[in-house]
Amino acid sequence: MTLKKTISRESIVDYCAHIGANPMLVQGAGGNISWKDDEILWIKASGTWLANAKEKDIFTAVDLFDLQREVRKGNYSVTPKLKRKSLLRPSIETILHALMPHKIVLHIHAIEPLSYLVRADCEQQIKNKITADISWEMVSYQKPGEALAKAVAEKISKAPDTKILLLQNHGIVIGGSDIKEIEKFLTQLLSMLKLQPFLGAFINENPAPILITNGKSYIPVPIPGIHNLAFSHLFKRLRTDWGLYPDHVVFLGPEPICYDSVSLLIEDIEKGNSPELVFLKEIGVYSKPEFSVAKQLQLQCYYEVLIRQPQDVLLHSLDKQQISELIDWEAEKYRQLISK
Template sequence: MQEPAALNDLRRMSARVGKNILLTQAAGGNSSIKLGDVLWVKASGAWLADAEDKDVFLGVSLSGARAALAEGNERMPLAPGRDSPLRASIETSLHALMPHPVVLHVHSVNTIAWSVRTDASDKLAARLQGLAWHRLDYHHPGLPLARAVSESLARGAADVLILGNHGLVVGAPTCDAAEALVMEIERRLALVPRSAALADNTGLARVCAGTDYRPVHDALCHQLATDRHNLRLVTAGSLYPDHVIFLGPALPALAGGETLTAKAAHAASARWPAPVAVLVPGKGAVIRNDATTAAHAMLSCLVLVASRLPLRAQIKYLPERAEQALLNWDAERYRQQMTASR
């Protein structure tokens, strides 16, 4: 079946947004356009950055998706005549209930840095003045988040949603308008990152010798360990879902004299996998040799967020029950598998 021409606008916009690490990392984020009763939405595990090069969108029945949402069903029915081996995005229900023709959900670094702060309400209100926006607390992605958004929209229309410990959602009449709105919010919420000492490459090489780990390629990531504030922030808890999915809860750091081998053995004794990434205080960050491209992207995202958080900011981390819900979620296991195959 021939695809509508308007889908090309969605592809172009999605690819631009997907290639901006300040907005999207790995398979995170999603976009959609409503054309009649067909909701074209990004597939789970697909990368927005690939939107012009790969078939990352599938057609979902809009009325069927809304009916499924009302029934508490996360499986979204494909539109008649549409067939695909892919699954619709975990957030398809969110896209279906938003009334806007185009919906764009991004994991904006600046938005996340605001959304994890306990003191952000007044500051956000000043920066987003003139926009129709709502702020929501953290909710598990998928149906719980969609229900929370539905309740929020029932109290008043909004084009912008700030999702606690998660990201940003905008709705607009066109793809260009959605992208422009995201960029306007980026301008208003922009935060200046702190700089930190460079990695101790010699020390990291010594720490990694004979292990399954190596120093992270992205030099910026080492600031998670060379900056005391960053180190404290990211080892104290998890800030947002995709960190938990691809890196595990919080980030572990080597204690004085501890080795990577001992750290991995300790995890094995507790029947946990070896940490994907480990911080070596004062030296830098290391990552497992078998880490996926998505894990590398999530580590880059984490330093971009952490370095934008003020020294005295009070942070609201994801509770342990939320972390466990994400780690034990079949939909996220599927997304990990799809992402790993990229």
């Protein structure tokens, strides 16, 4: 007789709060977790923060059996049915969580693995790094939601013992039977894909705010080291390697707004443009005062990923079509609205 193992909600909540507080693992509303409890799939609600798991109810309950039935029929665009009343929507990745065979599924955009996953030859590089006896699969970039769920289903059907999925230009998915197992796999993965920043010295750490004539101002973004993005090869990378993964473009827009001087920024504002985040060459990174914490965390993530790239490494960015699919997506507009 096999004993049915139930997952303690408390263990999940504690773990969410723990990893959610670490910006190297989770950034704002990014990432999600689920657990399967008989006919219910408990999944993080879209736009909520893992970090808030203790203070708020961040989970929604959906009908697992219904999702599994639809997935068996090849339907990856099914709308999850709520099993408990909620004002929140289940995560965009609910179908992916439902089709994974594991009791608990964690999906995050951890900086170090992500720094490999945006490289043009990421698969080969990761193969060289993963030495432990752990079953993992690589999934090529897919739009989150339906397309990603379908690609993951194909991998899982060929390799049902997979514990770790590495999503190109996106992040990682880990499946386990309890939190201890999830924690073990994540720790193993992080130690194999450890990646130190290549950039040590900080440049122009405290640039002055910029006052625009009508009394409005742009303030330096308060993230340690962030102004490095306005200098040398990092400033060039903004233009060539902006759309590296979905959350970055969803929160920070389809392209960077860069200026070679303050006067060019002012000129642009006088023309009626009003960018929220600007990169001023050899000065710093500035935003309007209302630039949200959720966006700051995304910018910090991007910075941490870029400083982990050797200067000559070739990165793989999302193309224009992939970026516009993310920007125009109602589900993402909703998530951004909720996550403020």
